[in-house]
Amino acid sequence: MADTHSKEQYKRFIMLLGTILIVAVQTAMFACLWYNYYANRELKSMRKYFRYFYYYRRGHWTIIVLYAVVLILFMKVLGGFRVGYLRNLDVLYSQILSVCAANAVEYLQLALIAKWKFLQFATPIAVLALMQIAVGVVWIVAMRSIYARLYPPHEMLLIYGNISPKALIRKLQSRGDKYKVKETVHLKAGMETILNKIAQYESVIIGDIPSHERNQFLKFCFQNNIRCYSVPKISDIMIISASEIDLFDSPLLLFRNQGMTFGQSFCKRAMDIAIGFCGCVIAAPVMLVIAAAIKLYDGGPVFYSQERITKDGRPFQIYKFRSMIVESEKRGARLASEHDDRITPVGKVIRRLHVDELPQLFNVLVGDMSFVGPRPEREEITREYEQSIPQFRFRLKVKAGLTGYAQVYGQYNTVPYDKLKLDLTYIENYSLWLDLKLILLTVKILFQKEKSEGVDDSQKTALKADAARQQEQAGK
Numbered sequence: 111m112a113d114t115h116s117k118e119q120y121k122r123f124i125m126l127l128g129t130i131l132i133v134a135v136q137t138a139m140f141a142c143l144w145y146n147y148y149a150n151r152e153l154k155s156m157r158k159y160f161r162y163f164y165y166y167r168r169g170h171w172t173i174i175v176l177y178a179v180v181l182i183l184f185m186k187v188l189g190g191f192r193v194g195y196l197r198n199l200d201v202l203y204s205q206i207l208s209v210c211a212a213n214a215v216e217y218l219q220l221a222l223i224a225k226w227k228f229l230q231f232a233t234p235i236a237v238l239a240l241m242q243i244a245v246g247v248v249w250i251v252a253m254r255s256i257y258a259r260l261y262p263p264h265e266m267l268l269i270y271g272n273i274s275p276k277a278l279i280r281k282l283q284s285r286g287d288k289y290k291v292k293e294t295v296h297l298k299a300g301m302e303t304i305l306n307k308i309a310q311y312e313s314v315i316i317g318d319i320p321s322h323e324r325n326q327f328l329k330f331c332f333q334n335n336i337r338c339y340s341v342p343k344i345s346d347i348m349i350i351s352a353s354e355i356d357l358f359d360s361p362l363l364l365f366r367n368q369g370m371t372f373g374q375s376f377c378k379r380a381m382d383i384a385i386g387f388c389g390c391v392i393a394a395p396v397m398l399v400i401a402a403a404i405k406l407y408d409g410g411p412v413f414y415s416q417e418r419i420t421k422d423g424r425p426f427q428i429y430k431f432r433s434m435i436v437e438s439e440k441r442g443a444r445l446a447s448e449h450d451d452r453i454t455p456v457g458k459v460i461r462r463l464h465v466d467e468l469p470q471l472f473n474v475l476v477g478d479m480s481f482v483g484p485r486p487e488r489e490e491i492t493r494e495y496e497q498s499i500p501q502f503r504f505r506l507k508v509k510a511g512l513t514g515y516a517q518v519y520g521q522y523n524t525v526p527y528d529k530l531k532l533d534l535t536y537i538e539n540y541s542l543w544l545d546l547k548l549i550l551l552t553v554k555i556l557f558q559k560e561k562s563e564g565v566d567d568s569q570k571t572a573l574k575a576d577a578a579r580q581q582e583q584a585g586k
Contacts, residue, residue, distance in 0.1 A: 198254055267295065268293070269314065269319065297319055408435070415427045426486075479511060495526045
């Protein structure tokens with residue numbers, strides 16, 4: 111056991127060295143540019159004001175350290191270090207965004223300090239960004255090779271019950287470099303048989319099964335140092351966010367179940383107003399172009415309004431740019447499907463870029479929505495989901511959002527039960543930092559196709575016709 115623990119620590123140390131290396135190299139590249147271009151120009155302009163530059167030299171070091179901190183922050187939030195956990199293209203995309211964001215922040219800082227003209231001095235740092243991205247590509251390929259050697263995919267046992275494991279297996283197969291399901295076993299095989307099978311594997315995945323049996327498997331894996339993955343239930347998400355209290359020698363878990371505090375609500379609303387106002391100003395030219403394109407295509411209305419529900423089930427009118435034909439719901443309400451013929455050519459573009467939702471900034475300003483929160487649903491669709499998922503209204507403890515946890519980590523066609531668990535993860539773990547992180551991650555997913563894919567053509571809602579899943583979703 112000690113030997114296994116030492117090997118794991120060694121593997122983590124190797125990956126940490128790789129992370130330090132990419133930060134050090136990219137920071138050193140910035141330092142070279144700073145000393146050979148920007149600092150030299152500033153010294154010449156400042157020489158007539160200062161005779162000694164001892165403390166100013168320390169200022170150089172401060173600039174470089176601040177750059178490293180900003181770069182690490184963006185890399186950490188956007189996933190630029192997560193080689194092996196994310197696909198190579200996702201890591202590269204994260205690194206591109208991180209480098210561009212860090213360089214933009216640093217250049218803005220320098221421009222404000224020294225009053226430089228943006229266009230005249232922006233070219234060197236833009237070239238630096240391209241060079242850093244090239245270095246990032248080499249680093250990702252090298253680290254991915256190292257990761258594959260350190261963490262080869264283990265053969266795994268998947269335990270399931272009345273809920274079909276096909277959807278979970280498909281997702282695991284899409285990451286064959288990390289997960290390899292060697293065998294599946296149904297609960298009806300019996301506890302003793304399953305425990306004997308678990309002992310033969312290094313990793314186990316526990317699907318949607320009753321809590322009593324699941325807990326026995328978890329304890330067995332813990333006792334035998336077997337890596338264990340488990341599909342969480344709604345109650346698990348609540349337990350994770352509970353506060354720990356020690357009552358003498360008896361530990362307790364406190365579930366407040368009250369949503370956000372007054373202070374959190376106040377800060378969130380203040381941030382919504384600030385972001386909503388700035389967003390409207392910045393996005394105004396884009397919205398004018400979209401409005402003109404929609405009007406020129408078929409002469410129909412530019413905006414589309416629809417009743418949705420927000421916190422505590424309160425109805426409100428949501429506004430979007432119209433992406434479908436006029437009277438697209440004359441045959442009843444339904445979500446957009448994968449090959450929906452109601453979507454116009456202009457609509458396909460603006461939906462793909464997610465800019466059809468820009469008018470919701472006005473919903474944020476007036477207080478019907480928050481910038482970050484659960485996706486607003488229609489009342490009739492919510493009632494339909496509740497027939498199989500009575501807990502679906504748990505999402506309504508906070509305002510609906512323009513972006514959110516489920517929007518970032520899920521897809522448009524994510525099944526309602528999984529969407530509910532993602533939204534509850536946000537609600538139960540809310541913090542201002544989490545909101546800021548989700549806003550940054552929203553920029554990352556804007557151009558990811560799977561985030562805007564519709565439901566299957568045979569579906570009217572995201573609720574799939576799987577009786578077993580519906581039974582699990584109902585909490586049985």
